Amino acid sequence: MDQRIIELTGLTKKYGQFTAVDHLTLSISKGEIFGLLGPNGAGKSTTILMMLGLTEPTSGVVKVCGKDPVRQPVEVKRKVGYLPDSVGFYDDYSGLENLIYTAQLNGINRTRAADLAESLLKRVGLSHDAHKKAGTYSRGMRQRLGLADVLIKRPEVIILDEPTLGIDPEGIVELLTLIRELSKEQGITILLSSHHLHQVQEVCDRIGLFVKGKLLAEGNITALAQQLFSHQPYSIEASVVFPDSNGMAKQKLTDTISRIEGVLSVELDDNKYRIGCSRNVAPAIARSITAQGADLMHLHNVEYGLSDIYHHYFKETATP
Numbered sequence: 001m002d003q004r005i006i007e008l009t010g011l012t013k014k015y016g017q018f019t020a021v022d023h024l025t026l027s028i029s030k031g032e033i034f035g036l037l038g039p040n041g042a043g044k045s046t047t048i049l050m051m052l053g054l055t056e057p058t059s060g061v062v063k064v065c066g067k068d069p070v071r072q073p074v075e076v077k078r079k080v081g082y083l084p085d086s087v088g089f090y091d092d093y094s095g096l097e098n099l100i101y102t103a104q105l106n107g108i109n110r111t112r113a114a115d116l117a118e119s120l121l122k123r124v125g126l127s128h129d130a131h132k133k134a135g136t137y138s139r140g141m142r143q144r145l146g147l148a149d150v151l152i153k154r155p156e157v158i159i160l161d162e163p164t165l166g167i168d169p170e171g172i173v174e175l176l177t178l179i180r181e182l183s184k185e186q187g188i189t190i191l192l193s194s195h196h197l198h199q200v201q202e203v204c205d206r207i208g209l210f211v212k213g214k215l216l217a218e219g220n221i222t223a224l225a226q227q228l229f230s231h232q233p234y235s236i237e238a239s240v241v242f243p244d245s246n247g248m249a250k251q252k253l254t255d256t257i258s259r260i261e262g263v264l265s266v267e268l269d270d271n272k273y274r275i276g277c278s279r280n281v282a283p284a285i286a287r288s289i290t291a292q293g294a295d296l297m298h299l300h301n302v303e304y305g306l307s308d309i310y311h312h313y314f315k316e317t318a319t320p
Ligand SMILES: Nc1ncnc2c1ncn2[C@@H]1O[C@H](COP(=O)(O)OP(=O)(O)OP(=O)(O)O)[C@@H](O)[C@H]1O
Pocket: 015, 018, 020, 038, 039, 040, 041, 042, 043, 044, 045, 046, 047, 195
């Protein structure tokens, strides 16, 4: 049965006149890995702070594991593990000692804490570094220790805010794989906030695209693309070669294609036209190209996908 673990209804946060999160309604099911995706300043961290009970919503309702983080902050903290972009540890303590300390804070006795800490260090691939001081750990190692630190209290939900920030590409793949395995093995619900579209796509079951405080669309990448580009459901790509290549001819063809009924947008990248349309106008596009004396090398309908979402919403703010 679908068990909703996180439920946000009309959630809004205002800072003075500025609305950081605007009527966000979203539910996440048990065991799901949900990616909260959005460019800088979209309101992702503010949403997380409200889920953790660290800032109060201006209006709307947050429920995490059936609890209200504002009224029942202790209950929520018990069930939710939070991994920020940079985790604080006691740098003079070893990785193992840090974990034992956290376990004891969560009411676990020393012997059990040591056993648990050792098995978690093994799980996150830090067994060999267990006795090294946390202060000597690399960023990737600190994030893995952070994950073990979160897991030691056996959370039902883990919230990760930009967990891969500053980690090298290999470390990112390792960390994301680990997160996915943990979720699937233990049925933990994961909310991962990021502005790295490609990383989120790799690990998440479902994604919500958040821009300027609003949830624009949700679903997997295909569903997301369909929702975001529903106003221009057809995308046609045409590779064109001009016999006497000059900028004027390219611009003239762009203008001609733009005037075709049903064409909503035309983008030119080198010799490739990307044309957004309300219906399939491929024959008319082909005629325009040849009528202008250009060679049509290739013409096909393309499905909207990751690169379109990336191009429209993330180009200026994210690194793929
Ligand atoms: N305490 C605050 N006072 C005023 N404005 C704030 C405060 N906290 C956040 N904001 C504003 O709210 C908006 C959303 O910020 P938030 O940190 O939630 O975005 P984000 O999606 O997490 O961005 P990033 O990816 O850069 O971390 C931003 O415009 C930010 O400047």
